[in-house]
Amino acid sequence: MSSTATLQPDPAPILACTVSRDVQRFDLLIDDMEHELGEAWGDLSFDDALVFLRQPDSSSLQFIAIAVDSEDETELQKIGDVIKAAKARKVKVVLIANQISPTVLHQMLKLGADDFVPYPLPEGALHDVLERLRRPDPVMPAGFDADGGVVPTFRAKGDRNGVILPVHGMAGGVGASTFAANLAWELATITPTDAPRVCILDLDFQFGSIATYLDLSRREAVMEILGDTASADSDSFLKSMLTFNDKLHVFTAPADMLPLDIVTGEDIGRILDMAQANFDFVIIDMPSTVVAWTETVIPPESRGLHK
Template structure:
């Protein structure tokens, strides 16, 4: 079915739903966002023609709704998003109870913004206004972004995962500063996160307010919870008080990641060692999921159990990069042999082997300064900088490929 509200009025949007009650249930929000009689409702498999039609007439939007009951038809939604992007339309995704993998697939297909269903009263109008004013970014930035997410997980306490995450984020911020790219660092260890300590940042009361009610979270509220570090990196610290890890759920994490992707080019997440009911969402959302370990038996056993858990839940493991911290030196033959046996027993290849930075690392963490400031010549800092440069190059190559500029 194709329904044009008023053929004498130029349409600015196509609205298409898979599952649920369809556009009729959202008529007041659609009228508020686009104007009365200025949108077309179309069934998903009949929407390609009106998408081309409104693009030719100067229309600018595709609103596509997907519910969990229609998740099997996710391919049709991805194809429609691709068609809309090909003719220059902005895509707003409305989703209800989708699995993390389905949500990730739709966002990767090219959706510019996201809102949950049931739809908050003003969410759609606000999303349309943001996109009209220059894209789904930013807290005053004005350029459209769809940031890359990189998560860091420690297989055991004390393996250096937070040190690695903080310094990887900072090295990336240094690399992209001249290009105008934005970097965010999010501490998702809501109990004992130490990102604030390692950067000497205050913990804000606004973070508890953010975590306790994300249903009303918008860009302004998200930005107020972030602290700025040296004018080059935005940081969401752990809250002032110890909170249960289940204070937020998958939908809350999805909302925060959506805001972060829309406003930053690189997002780094420091995860707690405990696996939560939203850990799988972060795993599927991340371009790269760094799992940090050492050569000790405790780390090895925990990493083995972690990888087994992922496979048992049929979660993707191809984006996991296992990082060996405090790796043996070139002359430590016994240590190198142990590292090779670890790779064999875990059935992985270490994506990176970080050298032991020594006492300088502990001193830098205590001072609340990244290694680039406190121990510029340290071997660990140089290796993390090399990894950061690789991430920046990979992101640039992916961006060129998406825009057809790759050679």
């Protein structure tokens, strides 16, 4: 058999890698990677990924897709090292999560993973995430976000002590979000001049509808705040908001559906503190499900309307 090696074109450069204990357990991911990248991707174990990401060559990767299931939860340290190594090379990280607990998912996002997709992969989900990751960070004039949405321009001074008004429907679909959006707008426009500074926080991470009702885009910056509240400050929190008609400041729900327990009471406490310090009224659209952090927003002693 004669060698045809010299006739072969150069192999396609590797643009991405999956990183997993055994990629065969994620066959839908293999299909999607082939669909997105053809031959231009590789597969690495966690150990090999660490070695590879420590080499300068790995900077040419566009992203790594770390595929994990519940059996990998004991390897959190190693997975965290892979995420950190990728971030150090400015390689984007997408998590492909199969039945991972919200706590573990939260930790991985906190370590710097850029996005996550649940497994089995919903149709087109990997494609959508890659589109977002490949989009260059645009330089927008002050006051506008990447989608052309208007962002708050006032500086975080922490000079307020806002009133928190949570809105919690007693059942699904009873109009709680509609009421919250209207209440926020009425307060923000209560006088033509000198109206209070009002924000609305959509904490229904799963089915949040405030962005839809106010016709606002959903921003990645929200995910960055929720993923790591300890590193957020009033400035980054304000930057993650959008402004509705120049008057109402909106912290939308994230673009992707998130488990409600991705945040803890402590996380929500930090967000409320930042909101209270910078606004006169903080309207909160709550999910209709009671979750661990419901008490942080609505302390038991303040409930009683339904007694």
